[in-house]
Amino acid sequence: MIDLYTAATPNGHKISIALEEMALPYTVHQLSLSDNEQKEPWYLKLNPNGRIPTIVDRANDDFVVFESGAILIYLAEKTGQLLPQDAKERSRALQWLMFQMGGIGPMMGQANVWYRYWNETYQPAIDRYQNEVKRLFGVMDGHLDGREYLTDELSIADIANWAWVRIHDWSGVDIEPFPHLAAWLERLDARPAFQKGINTPAAEYEEDDKANSFVKGARNMLTK
Numbered sequence: 001m002i003d004l005y006t007a008a009t010p011n012g013h014k015i016s017i018a019l020e021e022m023a024l025p026y027t028v029h030q031l032s033l034s035d036n037e038q039k040e041p042w043y044l045k046l047n048p049n050g051r052i053p054t055i056v057d058r059a060n061d062d063f064v065v066f067e068s069g070a071i072l073i074y075l076a077e078k079t080g081q082l083l084p085q086d087a088k089e090r091s092r093a094l095q096w097l098m099f100q101m102g103g104i105g106p107m108m109g110q111a112n113v114w115y116r117y118w119n120e121t122y123q124p125a126i127d128r129y130q131n132e133v134k135r136l137f138g139v140m141d142g143h144l145d146g147r148e149y150l151t152d153e154l155s156i157a158d159i160a161n162w163a164w165v166r167i168h169d170w171s172g173v174d175i176e177p178f179p180h181l182a183a184w185l186e187r188l189d190a191r192p193a194f195q196k197g198i199n200t201p202a203a204e205y206e207e208d209d210k211a212n213s214f215v216k217g218a219r220n221m222l223t224k
């Protein structure tokens, strides 16, 4: 029913986790980012930004959606799941979704680039992005004190943030100073749909023997 164009990264995993939670059938098309398949003309017709993820909804006139936040909202509206109906609670979920799209994702992404992918070390840039990630983790940690999820019920905002926060080690940021955030990470980690989602496709940077080639692939992608 849904074609998912993706790769083993947090932005891709957001969508596979959501599809698993919603129990929607989907077909995975894995792109090789290190070979820059996301920049090939056939794919740019689906996603003019040349990035993953993208979905095509075969049950809705082959409707194409790119940008992971927009995909999550589309799927939530299609299924009536993981986005509250109540206007205020829905707004709260969208606020935390935007927090991820505009904060956690870009800052952790840049921390990964400067801390992990470049051969050269430029400490001011590493500090800048890691400090911003720590600041954002502090915001989430305070909010999650006494809460199970970012909003009253599990929502696409939890999925979006979780897919990124869980790879904090890859960005070189320790989770220990943020106990409520760490507890939330573990709570969601225990959900079968989250486990299936992060293994669709499986992340290479989590396997020691593959992590180095993942870094080489990322560097290759960033310098093309």
Ligand SMILES: N[C@@H](CCC(=O)N[C@@H](CS)C(=O)NCC(=O)O)C(=O)O
Pocket (backbone or CB within 6 Å): 009, 010, 011, 012, 033, 038, 050, 051, 052, 053, 066, 067, 068, 069, 221
């Ligand atoms: N804002 C976009 C960001 C997507 C994005 O940056 N995807 C990365 C993987 S996590 C990608 O495709 N990178 C390939 C490239 O930079 O060429 C979204 O949320 O969908």
